[in-house]
Amino acid sequence: MSLHPMKLVTVICESVLEEQVVELLRDCGVQGHTAFDVRGSGSQGLRNAEMRECGNVQIEVIVKPEAASSLLENLRAKFFEHFAMVAYESEVRVLRPQKF
Amino acid sequence: MDFFSTIESNLLSPAVLFFALGLFAAVTRSDLKFPEALYTALTLYLLTAIGFKGGVAVSEAGLAAVWQPLLAAVGMGCLIPLVAFPLLRRLGGFDQANAGAIAAHYGSVSAVTFIAATNFLKNIAVPYESFASAFIAVMDSPAIIMGVMLGKGSLSRGASRPDQGLRRTLRDAVLGRGVLLLVGSLLIGMLSGKRGMASVEAFFVTPFQGVLALFLLEMGMVAGNRLGDLKKVGPFLLVFGLAAPLVHGSLGALLGTLAGLSVGGTTLLAVLAGSSSYIAAPAAVRLALPDANPAYSLTASLGITFPFNIVLGIPLYFEIAKFLHR
Numbered sequence: 001m002s003l004h005p006m007k008l009v010t011v012i013c014e015s016v017l018e019e020q021v022v023e024l025l026r027d028c029g030v031q032g033h034t035a036f037d038v039r040g041s042g043s044q045g046l047r048n049a050e051m052r053e054c055g056n057v058q059i060e061v062i063v064k065p066e067a068a069s070s071l072l073e074n075l076r077a078k079f080f081e082h083f084a085m086v087a088y089e090s091e092v093r094v095l096r097p098q099k100f
Numbered sequence: 101m102d103f104f105s106t107i108e109s110n111l112l113s114p115a116v117l118f119f120a121l122g123l124f125a126a127v128t129r130s131d132l133k134f135p136e137a138l139y140t141a142l143t144l145y146l147l148t149a150i151g152f153k154g155g156v157a158v159s160e161a162g163l164a165a166v167w168q169p170l171l172a173a174v175g176m177g178c179l180i181p182l183v184a185f186p187l188l189r190r191l192g193g194f195d196q197a198n199a200g201a202i203a204a205h206y207g208s209v210s211a212v213t214f215i216a217a218t219n220f221l222k223n224i225a226v227p228y229e230s231f232a233s234a235f236i237a238v239m240d241s242p243a244i245i246m247g248v249m250l251g252k253g254s255l256s257r258g259a260s261r262p263d264q265g266l267r268r269t270l271r272d273a274v275l276g277r278g279v280l281l282l283v284g285s286l287l288i289g290m291l292s293g294k295r296g297m298a299s300v301e302a303f304f305v306t307p308f309q310g311v312l313a314l315f316l317l318e319m320g321m322v323a324g325n326r327l328g329d330l331k332k333v334g335p336f337l338l339v340f341g342l343a344a345p346l347v348h349g350s351l352g353a354l355l356g357t358l359a360g361l362s363v364g365g366t367t368l369l370a371v372l373a374g375s376s377s378y379i380a381a382p383a384a385v386r387l388a389l390p391d392a393n394p395a396y397s398l399t400a401s402l403g404i405t406f407p408f409n410i411v412l413g414i415p416l417y418f419e420i421a422k423f424l425h426r
Contacts, residue, residue, distance in 0.1 A: 017387075
C-alpha cells in the first residue's frame, strides 16, 4: 500500500464565518471540506457555543503540499485582522492523491 | 391594578422565575447547560408559533386594520438606530463601526422579550392585537440595514476597502433564519386562517407557555454568562443599556398610540422598540461591520437590556402605554 504526502489545513474560527471560509476554499480550488462545531477559548475570550453566535467552527481540508501555504496566506489576508481565527497546516498521508 | 402589583405579577410569572433560575445557575457556575441544538430548536419553535398565531390574527383582522401599526413598526425600526447612533458616537465616544453595530442591535428586536410581554398582558388580563407579532417581522431588517450603513460611513470615507459586504448584509437581514421563519409562518398563518389554527393548535399554542419557560431558563444562563463581561464594556454602555430601552420604549409607545393601537398593542410595540436583538443582529452585524467589537453590542444587548426588559421593562412600558391612553 502506497501513501502519498499531503497537507491538512485546519481552520478554527467564529461560526458566522463558515460560509465565507468555505467560499474562499472553493476559490482556491479546494475540492471539498469537513466542518464541525467546536468550542474553546483564545485571545478573543471564551467561545462557549451556547448560541451559534458565540460558537466556533472547525473546517478541515486536505490539499496538495504546494497549495497549503497560499491557502493559509489567503485566509490570513482576509480574516486574521478582524476575526477570531486560527489556521495551520499539518502533514498527512492519503491513499488517493488524485481526490485532492 | 397599581404599578407595584403589575411588577409583582410579572416577577412571579413562571417565565420570569425560570429566567431568574437560569441567571442563578450561570452566576453560581452550575453544570446545568443546554446543548446548542436545543437552544436553536426552542428558538425555532417560538418563532414559528408566534409567526403562525400572528398570521391567523392578521387574516381575521384584515389587512386594512393592520397596515397603519405595521408602518409605525417599520418606522420604529428605522428611527431607533438614527437616535442611538449619534448618542453612542458623541456621548459614548464609540467609533463609527461600534456605534453602528450597537445601534443595529438596539433597533432590531428581541422576539422572546415580545413573547414574555404577551404573557404578561395575558396574566393581567389586558387584551392586545394578536397581529402584533407581525411587527417583529418588519422591524429587524430595516434596523440592521440602517445600523450597518451608519457603521460603514467611516469605511466609505476611507474608501480603501471594496464594499462587497452590503449585499450579503441585505440578504442576512431579510433572509436570516429568524426573519425568514417568522415571515414564512406569518404568511402560512394568514393563508390557512382559523381552520388551520384548529389543526395545529395543540402543538403551537397549548405547550407554548412551557416552552417559553424552558427557553427563558436557557436565556437566563446565556445572560448570566455575560455578566462577567460587564466590567469590560465600561460605565457608559451600562447606562446606555438601561436608558436606551426606556427612551426607545417610550418612543414606541407614543408611535403605537398614534397608530391607533390599544393599550395592550401599544405596550407590545413599546416592548419591541425597547428590546434589542441577539439573534438576527449579531450574525449580520459581525460580518458586515468586522471592525466592531461584538463584546460591546452583545454584552449590552444580552447582559443588560434583555434582563432589564424581562424583569422591569415590560411592566414599565405597560404603565407608559396606559398613561398615553388616558
